[in-house]
Amino acid sequence: MKLKVYADRMSQPSRAVIIFCKVNGIDYEEIRVDISKGQHLTPEFAEINPMKQLPAIVDGRFKLFESHAILIFLACAFPGVADHWYPADVFKRSKIHSVLDWHHSNLRRGPVTYVLNTTLAPLRGLPLNPQAAAEAKKHLSSSLSKIESIWLKGNERFLLGGNQPSIADLSLVCDIMQLEVLDEKDRTRLLGPHKKVQQWIENTRNATQPHFDEVHKILMKVKEKLQNERSKGANDGGGSSTKKLSLSRM
């Protein structure tokens, strides 16, 4: 039976897992679980992942949640995955674990929370939370600075050196990509000072094309719609009308 990937491409760790499968030719079935409709909160989905979060996979009788754990499992259990994604060498592998662990308590607390609380919340019927957005912005700026000064300080192409990405590059870059839906000025203000991060995002994108762009298509669609709404709002004399959009229709 084919590997099942439960995902919503609006969720950044879902995208990382899907891109990984596509780039590595893993035969899988993608099952969309629409977060904006609360489909991840149903009792049916709790049978797949009792934590009610995305992504999750089912491989035969084996179920697994948490995207980093899934990426590692796929790299180890499926033949044909190139070594650079998750090297067999214990030292290189440990460095990947270290970046991924750091990601949880740092970068991960930035882009998603910031984007939700400045932009996407109304589309999910939630209120915006400026305090949470401010906190998230701090996490984001501090995390991007650390990525630049620690892992990319010698102009490395990828976080752990070398000419090919690892699962750590893919996971972190997919998180940062969430910033695409922001107002362009805001996004530039956040990412602008981090030239090395920008180059690294581009390197990771190039190394995983055409799948990277294809899997991010939904995000770009949301970005475009939000931009149109913003211009319309500006022409109408201001006021956001993002409430009219619905993520589940994209």
Added chain:
Amino acid sequence: MKLKVYADRMSQPSRAVIIFCKVNGIDYEEIRVDISKGQHLTPEFAEINPMKQLPAIVDGRFKLFESHAILIFLACAFPGVADHWYPADVFKRSKIHSVLDWHHSNLRRGPVTYVLNTTLAPLRGLPLNPQAAAEAKKHLSSSLSKIESIWLKGNERFLLGGNQPSIADLSLVCDIMQLEVLDEKDRTRLLGPHKKVQQWIENTRNATQPHFDEVHKILMKVKEKLQNERSKGANDGGGSSTKKLSLSRM
């Protein structure tokens, strides 16, 4: 050259790494980095771990930070570590990664923050933060409930079944142990409803004795001093005098 472990036993992930080394007979040198004196923030320590956090290790020319990554490295790179700590089987190993990843965004945000903001902050010259404590309490209660209902639901001795602990048991239990320094009534209120969690803590403790108790000794010393201060405060007509204590003197 001997493995160097940079740690402060008041830090829960530091304790997990030290207990792991002791239980598995790994020859190491423990270098105390006193968090209460800010020794983790010095330029010298930044050479060891640029993130300025504990624990960190140096093994020859190899440096590593993040406790989960360190535990996995030690389990893989040192001979004689029993398989149950970090099984070679890809399915079992993946389940351990899943628990450890979940830990970062859930349980880890509970005990430490709660204890800091209700009890330890004045000892580090910081103000108490009731709002952060309330948030942390929510994370803690929800995380303990999930551990019980998902991983311990069938009265398992350890998180992933079996009769021996894994690095996931050790990491999570060391976090929960931080609650020991709370006022006894408060601790009972938090842990009381979770009988299975209590039994699992005891199982993990028993499986790692005498090292578990030895490495937690400093925490028990702080607990005792705080209790004495509380009784004294009560006898003096109330009022906390924890400010008189200093963690760095313990």
